[in-house]
Amino acid sequence: MLTSLRKGAASWLAKILFALLILSFAAWGVGDYLSPEVDDAVATVGESEIGAEEFRREYSRQFNDWRRRFGGNMTPEMAAQIGLPQQVLQATVRRRLVELEAGRLGLAVGDGQVRRAIEEDPNFGGRLGGFDRALFERVLLTNGLTEGEFVAMLRRDLSRRQVDRSVGRPVQASRSMAEAVFRYRNESRKAALIRVPEDTALPADPGEAELRAWYEANRDGFMAPAYRTVTAIVLDPDQWLDRVQADPAEVREVYEARMADFTVPATRRVRQVLFDDEAAAQDFTAQLATGADLETAAGNIGRTVSDLGPVSRGQLPQAALADAVFSLEGDGVTGPVQTPLGWHVLAVDQSTEESTIPFEDVREGLHREVAREIAIERLADLANDLDDQLGGGATFEDAARALDLSLLTLESVDASGRNRAGEQPDGLPAEPNFLRTAFSTPAGEDSLLVELGDGGYFVLRVESETPPAVRPYEEAKPLVLEAWRAERLDEGAKARADALADRLREGRTPESVAEGRAVERTGPFTRTEAKPEIGLSRAVVQAVFTARRDEVVVARAADGYAVAVVEGIEPPSHSEEEIETIREQLSAEMVEDVRQQFHAALEDRFGVAINRDLLAQFN
The missing domain is CATH 3.10.50 (Chitinase A; domain 3)
Structure with a gap:
């Protein structure tokens, strides 16, 4: 169904129908189905709320910043692992606390301050310098803000800065404190x-x-963890390999297309002696040309022989070295070759030529890869069908029968994936998200259809939960x-x-x-x-x-x-530089400690409540 919708939505007729459908929803006053309003607050700070949409915008901004740092490789799972949702919420709550404190203190920001802040913001500076009104309006439009909204945000930010500046004033650690810390660390x-x-x-x-x-x-030392009994439908491509057949011709095509993966490059065993000047390298090369042993000759002049081992052309660090080594026909000595490191004299032996791994040697593995890709494609369609069945009210058992799928039942597993015997039950998916889903889904309810990291899918139902308890003596x-x-x-x-x-x-x-x-x-x-x-x-x-x-x-x-x-x-000895470095570190830590204590006091004054269930949706 999902695939069909995607394909159908590509036609102009479908787009017109969707437009009419949207208009009809709006006319009937049920536009909330198209763009639902989220009334829940992720956190309540004093009498104000941090709404889900506000938090989602800030989280998206921070997530995209992290993605840019990681070159686009950041995933929501990675963000959850480093605690990004919690970090974003903590920063947002702290900003709101400081804003409330600024209001309580009656700190006002005049229009003149706001105007100067806008005019001096380099983000709004034109090519010729100075404030660019057109650029200012474009930036607001790009970020979906009206001028009034931006001014209100800036006014709050300026009042917050006044409070932050008063709290974060520099604190200088004493010399005696720095010396004591140095002694403690280095004694x-x-x-x-x-x-x-x-x-x-x-x-x-x-x-x-x-x-x-x-x-x-000692009863408390024998607590059993929470256990859950789970029924699941798992669409694992590895378990579907016996249901698909890869075309031998396609397997051969994959082999031909990936010929570079099956080509073993030529190698040479290379030993080298490095010199600082060309004349010494030339003299050494001349000795080797008369039949002198490499190790003996190098030892006689106090030089070390470096054995690079068997290397391919691409493994040599300099193109000049690779050209010299692979231009030799068979074993021999070449050089001197100059690189930024100096002059290299190279001895080459144990040559092997480029070869190709025969198709028959890799046919079985390639066959499995092709079959797995076919299985993944079929499971994507099957996952849509399963989603339709469950969305239409079918039970797990009915959906499994209708689609010829197997049910997986896991009796009493804990959050680490072990049963009461301490063993991992058969069939438990290795994907960590399976257990996370099993222990985040309320007992008696079904999860959504979730993707496995290896191209599969699963959906599960939590049948029952046994809370943590002391194990009976006999057990x-x-x-x-x-x-x-x-x-x-x-x-x-x-x-x-x-x-x-x-x-x-x-x-x-x-x-x-x-x-x-x-x-x-x-x-x-x-x-x-x-x-x-x-x-x-x-x-x-x-x-x-x-x-x-x-x-x-x-x-x-x-x-x-x-x-x-x-x-x-x-006791350790120290230099002035070491003591000053520690003083700077301590000073920065003391400023941060003051900030932490200030924010803790604000939490006590205004009160903070976190909606853990809503926050968990970002993990």
Whole structure:
């Protein structure tokens, strides 16, 4: 149906009929069906609303800006992943809060200020300089604004700027603060480490009563996620390959058209020696011409041989090098060749000539590609038919029977795609949008027809939902036993580490208490450095930097615990430039902190309510 409408709409007769249809709707007063008004607000700020249309315009502007940055490759899915809808709404809410505060303070913007702002705006400047009235009107027309609307927007913007300027005045961080931050970031410490791993032998299992009591004391650790049971119709092109047949002649045509993909370029193994001047390169080439070994000759003059490996013409970085290498007939030495890097002497061997992968070697893969394209085309038509069936009131079951489609039933899956057994059920589409749709569609309702990223489609119905709940003991028992064992192993390692630490605090050396364990001397490290392979985990680093010199600390490491003795604290040296750089960073952060606190205070004063359901439509 959708395809038919698109084709039909291309004719003049169809366009005339559509025009008459629109006029008839307008005459009957039901124009809302053609351009529905959206009354919902994405957010309410104080007593004002940020309407869906206002938000959509701002979101579209920001989305298009991102698309230009990414060269047109930005998609709505990518925008949702980086949180663009939330970012746009946050910025819009903040602007509205500042506007309300400007009104509360009675800040007025006179006509003269507005006039000057327009006349000084470079967007309205003509070729000869100065304000261009005609250009001003064209810009407003292009953006769908009347002069009155633009002036009102500008007046609000100017009043908002007055508030922003008063809040965002420069703040200068003190030198002592910058020095303290520098010390914190760059101070280094040294420690002696003794690792205490967990036992490899599992503890004896507890009795049933003990395990059940432990479960009752730790019930919150055995929460089951929300589960949903879903019925879906999935049109997957990969599952339709057995229903289509690719024409062998078409497969051959694809092979011929993509011959460049199946052509293996000629290659040469290239080794090179690089020189700064031509004379030295000439002397070296002459030595090789007499039969000298490349590696030996290069070593004799303190030069390094670079082995570029087998390379094609296109893989060589300079055309001059490629011409020299591929002009040789067989193995040999060529050069010197000059490039911006210097003078190259090149030794060439292990030559292979250009070849073509035979059709028979790729026929099966090409056949599948062609068949898949046919399947995608057929599924597009089938998706239209399915949409028509469901739009006409057919149930999933009726539509599936009418179109000879299969129903997919997924019993109790969570948002990660796993069932109660922790397994991924058969038939679950790999497309992430399937699960997102399954968990954003209200229980008992149908989704819209949604495209799969691989050329397919799906529509689903959420049959039921089980909210998150504590797993019953019998169901969770394997997990309970595993967690109980892990706790016992952790407790044992911690007790042994604490005993080691107590002996070290008595003044004994790490080697005397290690009991055969290795003692690692870390060397200097900062707060941001960790070396888990020697037991210097993030937790150990944090513990060492909260301790004094010669103090003993115990912290979690990757395979158990680590006992550390702080053996050295080294304050960093700094330059004036480093301190000034940090002062600038701190000053900018302090200004931003003031802004954040100001906006938070405005939220408390005016109140902000977000329509999460409406915002979710942009994700």
